[in-house]
Amino acid sequence: MIEARHLTKRYAGRTAVDRISFEVGKGEIVGFLGPNGAGKSTTLRVLTCFLSATEGTATVAGYDIYEDSLEVRRRIGYMPENVPLYPDMRVGEYLRFRAHLKGLGYRECRAAVAEAMDTCSLTAVERKMIATLSKGYRQRVGLADALVHKPDLLILDEPTNGLDPGQIRQSRHLIRELGERHTILISTHILSEVEMTCGRVIIIDRGRIKASDSPRNLICRLRRPGSVLLEAKMPATAAAKLASIVGVKDVNPTEDGDGWTSFVLTTDPQMDVREAVHELAIAENWKIRELSSRTASLEDAFVDLLKDGAPSDPVESKT
């Protein structure tokens, strides 16, 4: 659906996007992840033809973003970062205007707008002035605007920006649903969002792609070890036995004060040592009140990837 080759965007004295190449296949939900200022929004703006690339090319649905810009824009539903809306229009009015603008005829426009409003739960506020809407509703109107002409590709720039936790959850659910019918490219710096919705993540920093892989694989590639938390009642000498379990690299005990001890076991990230710990506990007759694995999260992988100052060659793998 999207193919970008050596896309570059330079501003005076600064390279915002530096020769990035990536692909998004049809039906995928891909997350563009990076710190603020990484070049995510700039890349999206180049893809949606709002900006022109300094170098490099990209095609969307087979159409070149420079040569066939009109065709590209017909196939993309774009939701910009600040969700710009006209404050002096009503919700339904605005969506009908946008639907017409995107080429829908009069009759199909009404049906399409009704459907988009239904998908984004906007039917109740159809007659409300956009200036009076709360942030959550504004985002939904922006999303409905992106959906209204039923594009093949949705490009969403920070879609949960400024939403409260309940709205974020709804939004995530909606995106997953939409992912069944559309190809989606989301740009965000919220890791949990990406972990829960995206099949693949492209990590971008300072204009360069650092990694492109599924969240699971990125975590597995982590060089940092995982850890297991154990809260048990055992004689003081028994701690040494924990160190002997295969896969445990380090044992870090803390007295909890009420007779229980917390152990933080540093383990090999690929191995789950909990079963072995449990068996050891049974054999030694220890009491356990917590045994959990603090597996590395995407946040750990992200921070780890980004702390290399040197731009690494992007390790691409399609899942």
Added chain:
Amino acid sequence: MRPFSILFLKELRSFFLSPMAYVIMALFTFLNGWLFVSMVRAMQLQASPRSLVHNLFASGWFWMGFLILFPLLTMRLFADERKMGTIEGLLTAPVRTAEVVLAKYGAAVAVYLVLLLPVFAFFPLFRLVTGEAMAFQNGAVWGSLLGLFLIGAFHVSIGTLASALTANPLIAAMLTFVFVMLHYFLGFLQNFGMVTGSVWSEGMSYVSTTEHMNVLAEGLIDSRPIVYYVSFSVLLLSLTHHVLESRKWRA
């Protein structure tokens, strides 16, 4: 529906939904109404070699009110879109930049014409009230209408360009005002410090708005002002298009 008509209607709608359009219309009509009455009274007291139509549209009061219109009409055209960020939504929709420019320009010109109409309603009203059918000639009225339409279209194009150059509507208004005024006063150069009949004086008279109106308000349809205003409007509109497109490339 074609993008041009959609955008055009939307702009029109947003002009007429704001109270500003009506306030301007009321003030402009009031100013010119008072001026019209004064002109008639003045001409009653002292016969004038020129027609009522000419006297009305040559008076300084008229031009003062007239030239202020354009910054007010055009300042929000593009500057507002850039300020609110909606220009991003507009230019990422499948519409050509040329369609956007023409639609916004067209809507501003349409609003301008609506603002102008009450003033031209004075003439038939005058005839109705006084029964003086021969007080002025029809040709003069039509000529003035054509002249003001062209001049207005030109000034609106100045305003459109100014609006596209900045993200701040106030600066756009100031730019428009300065350039509109500059152009108007350029037309007076032929009278000040220039030897009448010299090359410079002749040259300036081609550019002079006052001169153009003098001719057209007599009912003489001269192709020179028509070509002048149409070609400049086209030039400024294409510059506007370039300014918008160049933002994609610029830092």
